[in-house]
Amino acid sequence: MAMMRGGLSFLLVLSLLGCGGPQALTATPPGTEFRAMGSGLAVEVLKPEALPASLRQAAHGVVQKAADDASRKKGLDFFSVHANPVGLRLGQGEHAAYVLSFLGTSKDRNDINYEARALVAGGKVGLTSNYSGPGTRMAQVDVGMPRLESSDAGIHFELLMGLPGNGVTDAYERHMERLGLHLTRRFQARPFQFEDDCLVFAVHSGESLAGFLFTHQRNRLVLGDRKDADVQSVVLMSPQAQVLGGYTLVGFNAKTPSAATPPAYAWESERGLGLIGIFGDR
Numbered sequence: 328m329a330m331m332r333g334g335l336s337f338l339l340v341l342s343l344l345g346c347g348g349p350q351a352l353t354a355t356p357p358g359t360e361f362r363a364m365g366s367g368l369a370v371e372v373l374k375p376e377a378l379p380a381s382l383r384q385a386a387h388g389v390v391q392k393a394a395d396d397a398s399r400k401k402g403l404d405f406f407s408v409h410a411n412p413v414g415l416r417l418g419q420g421e422h423a424a425y426v427l428s429f430l431g432t433s434k435d436r437n438d439i440n441y442e443a444r445a446l447v448a449g450g451k452v453g454l455t456s457n458y459s460g461p462g463t464r465m466a467q468v469d470v471g472m473p474r475l476e477s478s479d480a481g482i483h484f485e486l487l488m489g490l491p492g493n494g495v496t497d498a499y500e501r502h503m504e505r506l507g508l509h510l511t512r513r514f515q516a517r518p519f520q521f522e523d524d525c526l527v528f529a530v531h532s533g534e535s536l537a538g539f540l541f542t543h544q545r546n547r548l549v550l551g552d553r554k555d556a557d558v559q560s561v562v563l564m565s566p567q568a569q570v571l572g573g574y575t576l577v578g579f580n581a582k583t584p585s586a587a588t589p590p591a592y593a594w595e596s597e598r599g600l601g602l603i604g605i606f607g608d609r
Contacts, residue, residue: 368482368530368537369419370563370572372602374594375411382425383410386445389452390429394441397456397469406431406441409589413574413604415561417482417530417537424448424482424530426540426561428576432586439463440582442559444542446484446528453484455526457544459557460580468524468544484540485529491539491564498568499541503560506575506600510548510558513595514577517549521560530563538571539564548577555580556607572601579607 375383391408398405408431415426424447431441439460446453457468470486490496503521511519521543528540546558557580562573583590583606592604 368417368532368571371416372572372574373414373416374592374604375413378412378414378425378427382427382447383412386412386425386427386447386452387429390431390443390445390454390456393443393454393456393471394431403458404433404435404439406433406439407586408441408443409583411589412445413576413592415563415572415574417563418532422481422532424484426542428559428561428574430578430582430590432583432588433460434586437581437583437585440557440578442544442557444544444559444561446540448482448484453486455542455544457524459545459578468526470526481533482537483531485531487527487529487539490527491529491566493566494568495539495564495566498570499539499562499564502562502570502600503543506560509597509600510575510577514548514550514556519546519548521546521558536566538566557582562601570599570601574601575603577603577605579605579609582607 387408387410394406394408397403408429412427412429414428417424417426425445427445427447429443429445431443433439440458441456442459443454443456454471455468507520510516522545524545525541525543528542529536530538530540541560541562541564543560543562548556548558550556557578559576559578560573563571565571578590590606592606595603595605597603
């Protein structure tokens with residue numbers, strides 16, 4: 328599948344939640360192969376209402392600031408980031424980490440959106456973001472990833488410059504091919520496959536490799552001349568190439584009526600593919 332073979336390119340930005348200064352970006356060289364070390368990591372998809380309010384509020388503030396800073400720097404629209412993210416919890420208790428997907432809507436027009444994924448661990452957040460809507464396809468995916476860990480026993484994310492081995496990448500590609508076929512059939516869309524904008528993170532629990540996090544963004548599902556949706560995916564794979572959990576977001580354009588109205592998700596599930604959140608003007 329072409330999406331994983333074209334390499335990863337990105338512009339570095341940095342956002343931090345809580346105190347402490349920036350930490351060095353941790354990345355592996357291309358071609359690095361990881362060996363399975365066991366997982367045992369508890370994973371759960373959380374709908375917006377199930378996320379802790381304090382977590383939502385703190386992460387929302389970081390994402391809104393990042394969106395505003397990018398708008399000023401790039402001369403773009405300003406966005407209202409909605410405070411109802413979808414999340415994936417990794418681990419339990421005080422050492423849990425989260426992946427939170429936020430949506431922002433332009434304050435000038437509701438067909439332009441800001442999409443962000445916040446990786447939260449130990450009071451800090453790494454951020455990847457992109458834009459969707461007319462005229463935004465050429466914009467890069469922005470990535471700000473300090474080393475995120477809560478303690479020796481906690482979880483941290485490591486941005487990879489290459490792809491994991493041990494069959495993990497191949498298993499992920501098969502999973503995404505099944506997901507693409509399902510979305511095509513479910514929405515009676517034109518032939519669809521995921522594009523090249525995939526970022527991969529190693530997930531470490533203490534000294535052990537617990538899995539690989541794949542985030543996929545900027546994918547366009549076309550139903551007809553006047554109807555389309557943007558698709559995002561978050562998938563956690565074990566070191567043994569098993570799907571541990573994840574979710575897919577399918578946002579039909581326009582995704583929200585206005586910058587003041589948060590996305591309203593309708594949820595479906597498909598065996599082996601996890602939860603699918605559908606929102607926007609269907």
